[in-house]
Amino acid sequence: MPTYKIAVLSGDGIGKEVMPEAIKVLDTVGRLCGIGFDYTHFDWSCETWLKTGQMMPEDGMSQLAQNDAILLGAVGYPGVPDHLSLWGLLLKIRREFDQYVNLRPVRLLPGIPCPLANKQPGDVDFWIVRENVEGEYSQVGGRFAEGTEAEGVVQSAVFTKFGTDRILRYAFELARKLGRPHVTSATKSNGLYHSMPYWDERFAAIGAEYPDVRMDQYHIDILAARFVMSPERFDVVVGSNLFGDILSDLGPGMTGTIAVAPSANINPEKKYPSMFEPVHGSAPDIFGQNIANPIGQIWAASMMLDHLGEAEAAALILKAMTDVLSDQSAPRTPDMGGLARTSDVGTAIAKAL
Amino acid sequence: MPTYKIAVLSGDGIGKEVMPEAIKVLDTVGRLCGIGFDYTHFDWSCETWLKTGQMMPEDGMSQLAQNDAILLGAVGYPGVPDHLSLWGLLLKIRREFDQYVNLRPVRLLPGIPCPLANKQPGDVDFWIVRENVEGEYSQVGGRFAEGTEAEGVVQSAVFTKFGTDRILRYAFELARKLGRPHVTSATKSNGLYHSMPYWDERFAAIGAEYPDVRMDQYHIDILAARFVMSPERFDVVVGSNLFGDILSDLGPGMTGTIAVAPSANINPEKKYPSMFEPVHGSAPDIFGQNIANPIGQIWAASMMLDHLGEAEAAALILKAMTDVLSDQSAPRTPDMGGLARTSDVGTAIAKAL
Numbered sequence A, B: 001m002p003t004y005k006i007a008v009l010s011g012d013g014i015g016k017e018v019m020p021e022a023i024k025v026l027d028t029v030g031r032l033c034g035i036g037f038d039y040t041h042f043d044w045s046c047e048t049w050l051k052t053g054q055m056m057p058e059d060g061m062s063q064l065a066q067n068d069a070i071l072l073g074a075v076g077y078p079g080v081p082d083h084l085s086l087w088g089l090l091l092k093i094r095r096e097f098d099q100y101v102n103l104r105p106v107r108l109l110p111g112i113p114c115p116l117a118n119k120q121p122g123d124v125d126f127w128i129v130r131e132n133v134e135g136e137y138s139q140v141g142g143r144f145a146e147g148t149e150a151e152g153v154v155q156s157a158v159f160t161k162f163g164t165d166r167i168l169r170y171a172f173e174l175a176r177k178l179g180r181p182h183v184t185s186a187t188k189s190n191g192l193y194h195s196m197p198y199w200d201e202r203f204a205a206i207g208a209e210y211p212d213v214r215m216d217q218y219h220i221d222i223l224a225a226r227f228v229m230s231p232e233r234f235d236v237v238v239g240s241n242l243f244g245d246i247l248s249d250l251g252p253g254m255t256g257t258i259a260v261a262p263s264a265n266i267n268p269e270k271k272y273p274s275m276f277e278p279v280h281g282s283a284p285d286i287f288g289q290n291i292a293n294p295i296g297q298i299w300a301a302s303m304m305l306d307h308l309g310e311a312e313a314a315a316l317i318l319k320a321m322t323d324v325l326s327d328q329s330a331p332r333t334p335d336m337g338g339l340a341r342t343s344d345v346g347t348a349i350a351k352a353l
């Protein structure tokens, strides 16, 4: 029986509430498919930071490296500046494990109220490929003239050819693999003078290697508008770290799936463990009530299984999840108009398996 | 009779088609209200660039400075790299005339099909205040290791205290003036390590001067999602140059008003002329057919009158525009499901006056 070592980082807030449900579902699918999971729980969180000034111990990364994959809940809590908690855990792991692909589905699902008019499940169904380790997310920069009237701050984005080419190539390969040969690039080369003209240049160059794949590009402002106006037209959308971040919250937002959508941080070469998390954050406002929607965490577990090569188990989870969503009498958390608790939804999906 | 000197820059593509309609409407309202307009037409465009390598002549800015306001169509055309055409005209004028406020309405209007479900005119009605001269739009940076495997590009955003504080203050003042004392800040301080924590700090500091104004802030990714999920909750939204750009296309996109929404580039101190333009661009794909929707340009003319102190004339245009939109039998351009031509719509609005 294949057994996978899984690092479990529930993190902060509702991360702690949704994680047990994902594990419940993983254990169930494991029994069905003959897969074993060997979990190691890490309690690193903003509480750790408040006690130690660090988000993880000195040897944290090498502890994580022992695992086949990482399942993450959410990071961030009031009282700890966001940039410190994130750069000390989530962004650190993405970078040091070279998880340079962030992959997220934008998909209208049955049974989920959608903010867009006249859209049915199937109408909206595409993937966002986000560069996940460089670009606008950078610690290059700092303050100048601090404390004077001339005070200010410089924030430098750094795009390398190496980093740009490999994410673009991943997007083109994915479009081929999906049998949907169409890649849309998010740019802003009319305003961002150096970075985005370069991005466009590399998009054209890499695209030329894929003559069978149709290419188009939009400035990020009009692209955000087109997401909402005509989401049917997209297949694979590729963007920089920041643009991908924005689009991959907007996508789930407009399909009503913020609480449901997963996010995969992938090191495609499998040199390091990849990391899977829900799109939603730690949601301090609802933490402690056991009403958080666990489906994002559960879908993230399904993406993890896919990455580990367990496509059948991954598909079973996705099907159980969709069945529960389609069933009007199944339990729903308050964000979806129901009264169920986090654990009720997890149990229902485990049972549907 | 007050007479205003107006610099008319139709620019490229459909800019040339919608501008005559705005002038038709301005002339009509001028006759009604006893206001004169003294237009100077400038044919600066991407064609100029193709001929001369410049978007405007050497003394272009001082020619513009003679005017009370600038009415702009659109800039950008295939064959001229976007960053060259924009930095040579639109962005140059914004910067050199210190038009540090970009102000745009997000408003659901009668008679316009809206991509959002279950929303009525009145449900969505707020303003976006965008920093318009610094931040992420910057020429600081460049390429390194060009032509080698290590090639890449640095793009630096520069935020000054001076520039940040004045745009935040403008947003708080506007919220007070509108009697809607609530300002939402767009941030991304969890990912952008230097710039956005600083932006948040200044937002807190300036906000403390306005204890009567409610403040909240969201990271740009979730804010974009919330625009679509719950647009009712916003009053005044303030953002950096890039975040404001994205939000102020997303807003019109989700209300169906991309072709209708205006954009005001304001120098509040009136030291330099301010500039008014539609949100839409030059749309090369439909240029030449006389089917572009002129309403964005006409609404921009109304905002111009407001800025010039002609509130009554501005309101008359807005009313005529809304009347025509509400009237099912009035002419509509193809983007709004009709068969009318650009000039038919302009004439209808002029008549409605």
Ligand SMILES: CC(C)[C@H](C(=O)O)[C@@H](O)C(=O)O
Residues within 6 Å of the ligand: A190, A191, A221, B086, B090, B245, B263
């Ligand atoms: C054309 C482009 C440079 C411009 C911008 O990004 O500012 C436009 O999108 C706008 O919003 O006016």
Ligand SMILES: CC(C)[C@H](C(=O)O)[C@@H](O)C(=O)O
Residues within 6 Å of the ligand: A086, A090, A091, A245, A263, B190, B191, B221
């Ligand atoms: C928490 C934050 C730093 C993170 C990001 O911006 O990458 C999140 O929004 C995400 O998309 O995973």
